[in-house]
Amino acid sequence: MKSLTEYLVLQVPARRGFVNITPKVEKCVSASGVQEGLCLVNAMHITASVFINDDEPGLHADYEKWLESIAPFDPSPSHYAHNRTGEDNADAHLKRQVMGREVVVAITKGKLDFGPWEQIFYGEFDGKRPKRVLIKIVGD
Amino acid sequence: MKSLTEYLVLQVPARRGFVNITPKVEKCVSASGVQEGLCLVNAMHITASVFINDDEPGLHADYEKWLESIAPFDPSPSHYAHNRTGEDNADAHLKRQVMGREVVVAITKGKLDFGPWEQIFYGEFDGKRPKRVLIKIVGD
Amino acid sequence: MKSLTEYLVLQVPARRGFVNITPKVEKCVSASGVQEGLCLVNAMHITASVFINDDEPGLHADYEKWLESIAPFDPSPSHYAHNRTGEDNADAHLKRQVMGREVVVAITKGKLDFGPWEQIFYGEFDGKRPKRVLIKIVGD
Numbered sequence: 001m002k003s004l005t006e007y008l009v010l011q012v013p014a015r016r017g018f019v020n021i022t023p024k025v026e027k028c029v030s031a032s033g034v035q036e037g038l039c040l041v042n043a044m045h046i047t048a049s050v051f052i053n054d055d056e057p058g059l060h061a062d063y064e065k066w067l068e069s070i071a072p073f074d075p076s077p078s079h080y081a082h083n084r085t086g087e088d089n090a091d092a093h094l095k096r097q098v099m100g101r102e103v104v105v106a107i108t109k110g111k112l113d114f115g116p117w118e119q120i121f122y123g124e125f126d127g128k129r130p131k132r133v134l135i136k137i138v139g140d
Numbered sequence: 141m142k143s144l145t146e147y148l149v150l151q152v153p154a155r156r157g158f159v160n161i162t163p164k165v166e167k168c169v170s171a172s173g174v175q176e177g178l179c180l181v182n183a184m185h186i187t188a189s190v191f192i193n194d195d196e197p198g199l200h201a202d203y204e205k206w207l208e209s210i211a212p213f214d215p216s217p218s219h220y221a222h223n224r225t226g227e228d229n230a231d232a233h234l235k236r237q238v239m240g241r242e243v244v245v246a247i248t249k250g251k252l253d254f255g256p257w258e259q260i261f262y263g264e265f266d267g268k269r270p271k272r273v274l275i276k277i278v279g280d
Numbered sequence: 281m282k283s284l285t286e287y288l289v290l291q292v293p294a295r296r297g298f299v300n301i302t303p304k305v306e307k308c309v310s311a312s313g314v315q316e317g318l319c320l321v322n323a324m325h326i327t328a329s330v331f332i333n334d335d336e337p338g339l340h341a342d343y344e345k346w347l348e349s350i351a352p353f354d355p356s357p358s359h360y361a362h363n364r365t366g367e368d369n370a371d372a373h374l375k376r377q378v379m380g381r382e383v384v385v386a387i388t389k390g391k392l393d394f395g396p397w398e399q400i401f402y403g404e405f406d407g408k409r410p411k412r413v414l415i416k417i418v419g420d
Contacts, residue, residue: 001141001281001420003316005388036143038180038278040318040384044395046333052241053186053233058221062230063237066211071346081338090342093333097343097379099237101332104180104244104384106276108145113274115184134393136386138318138419139278140141141281176283178320178418192381193326193373198361202370203377206351239377244320244384246416248285253414255324279418280281 004032006135007044012127015073018060019122021050021133025105026112028135035110037139041120042102044132047092049099049123067095067125092125099123107139144172144277147184152267155213158200159262161190161273165245166252168275175250177279181260182242184272187232189239189263207235207265232265239263247279284312284417287324292407295353298340299402301330301413305385306392308415315390317419321400322382324412327372329379329403347375347405372405379403387419 006028010019025041041050053059071094077083080090103120106113122133146168150159165181181190193199211234217223220230243260246253262273286308290299305321321330333339351374357363360370383400386393402413 001316003420005316005386005393036141036145036278038178038276038318040386042384042386044398046395046397051237053237054222056222056225058224059230059233061221062234066234070210070350081341082334082336084338085336090339093339094342094346097331097333100240100380102384104182104242106145106180106182106274108276113145113276115186115272115274117186118184132395134386134395136318136388136393138316140143176281176285176418178318178416191377193377194362196362196365198364199370199373201361202374206374210350240380244322244382246285246320246322246414248416253285253416255326255412255414257326258324280283 001138002032002034004028004137008133009130010122011130012124015127016064017124017127020055020119021122022120025120025135028137029107029112032137034107034137034139037107039105039107040102040136042134044134047089047096047126048131049096050102050133051099051123052103052118052120054117055119071095089126095125141278142172142174144168146275148273149270150262151270152264155267156204157264157267160195160259161262162260165260165275168277169247169252172277174247174277174279177247179245179247180242180276182274184274187229187236187266188271189236190242190273191239191263192243192258192260194257195259211235229266235265281418282312282314284308286415288413289410290402291410292404295407296344297404297407300335300399301402302400305400305415308417309387309392312417314387314417314419317387319385319387320382320416322414324414327369327376327406328411329376330382330413331379331403332383332398332400334397335399351375369406375405
C-alpha cells in the first residue's frame with residue numbers, strides 16, 4: 001500500500017470565505033502514484049470545513065447568508081455559552097457542523113473520481129490566521 | 141490491496157426523493173472479494189446526497205418537510221443568488237450539505253458492518269434526470 | 281494491509297449527551313500497529329452521531345440548544361410522521377444528520393493525525409440504552 005500525507009496552510013483574509021483547493025489535491029494525487037485508492041481531505045481546525053460543491057460565486061454567497069441565518073455570529077456570552085471562554089467564535093463551530101469537516105474522494109486510474117461539477121472547498125468561518133488542511137492518500 | 145469501482149445511475153421521477161441503495165452496495169461488496177476494508181459511497185452530483193438512516197416512510201416525509209423549512213425551494217434570483225445563473229436549484233445545494241455527500245462504511249468478514257437499522261440512501265433534491273452514485277471499495 | 285475492528289458500547293444516562301471517545305480510539309490505533317492509514321469511527325445507531333470538535337462544555341451546551349431549536353423534541357405524531365410508528369425519536373434522526381454519522385481520521389507515523397483541538401465525540405440524541413460505535417482501522 002502506498003500513502004502520501006500533505007498539509008496545506010490557508011490564511012483567509014476575512015472572517016469567512018471559501019477557497020477552491022481542488023488543484024492542490026490533484027497535485028498530491030499525481031505525486032502519490034496511487035492508481036486505485038482513497039483520498040481524505042479534512043480541516044485540521046474545528047471552526048473550518050472541507051466540503052465538495054459547485055465553484056459558483058452566487059452559491060457561495062447563498063451559503064454565507066444561509067449559514068448566518070442558521071447560526072449567526074454573536075460574540076456575546078449570553079447567546080453562546082462557548083463565548084464565556086473569551087472566544088467569539090461559537091457560531092463558527094456550529095457552521096462547520098452543517099458544512100462538514102472532511103471529504104473522502106475515490107481515486108480511480110490515478111485521478112480524483114469526480115462527477116461533472118465536484119470541486120473541493122475549504123470553508124473558513126473564523127479566519128484572518130493561518131490554518132491547516134490535511135490531505136491523506138492511501139491505495140495502490 | 142483489492143479495489144472495486146462501480147457507478148450506479150439513478151433517475152428519480154420527482155424533484156425530490158429517497159432511494160434505498162443498500163442491496164446494490166452489498167452486491168458490490170460481494171463482487172469485490174474484500175474481507176476487511178472500507179466502502180465509500182458518494183453522490184457524484186452536487187444537488188444530491190448519500191446518507192445512512194432508517195428505511196421508514198414517515199421519517200423520509202419528516203426529512204422532506206424539515207429540509208424544506210431549513211432551505212426552501214425558491215427559483216427566484218432574489219432569494220438565492222445562485223439562481224441568477226438561470227438555475228432554480230440553489231435550495232438543493234443547501235439541502236445536500238445538511239444530509240451529506242458521502243458515507244464510508246466498514247467491511248468486516250466480507251460484509252458491510254452495519255448496526256441494526258443502518259441503510260444507505262440516495263437523497264435526490266433536483267431530480268427528473270439521470271444522476272450517478274460512486275461505489276469505491278478498497279481492502280484485502 | 282493491516283486492519284483492526286473494534287466495537288465500543290456507550291450508555292448515556294440522559295436522553296442527550298456528548299462523550300469524548302478519543303482515548304479509546306487512540307488505544308485502537310496503537311493496538312493496530314498501523315503506521316500509515318485511515319481510521320473510520322461511526323455510530324452504529326441512526327439516532328446518534330460521531331463528530332470531531334472541541335472538548336469545551338460551553339460549546340456542547342450551545343450544540344444542545346442549537347440542535348433543539350433546529351429539530352425540537354416532540355413525541356406527537358402530528359409534528360413528526362415518524363412518531364406515528366410508536367417511536368418518539370424523530371427529532372434524534374434529524375439532529376444526527378446535522379452532526380453527522382462518522383469521521384475518517386488519517387493515521388500518520390502510528391498516531392491520529394489531528395489538529396490542535398480536534399477530539400472525537402459520540403453524540404447521543406436518544407439515550408438511556410446501550411449503543412455501539414464502530415472503529416475500523418486500515419493501513420500498513
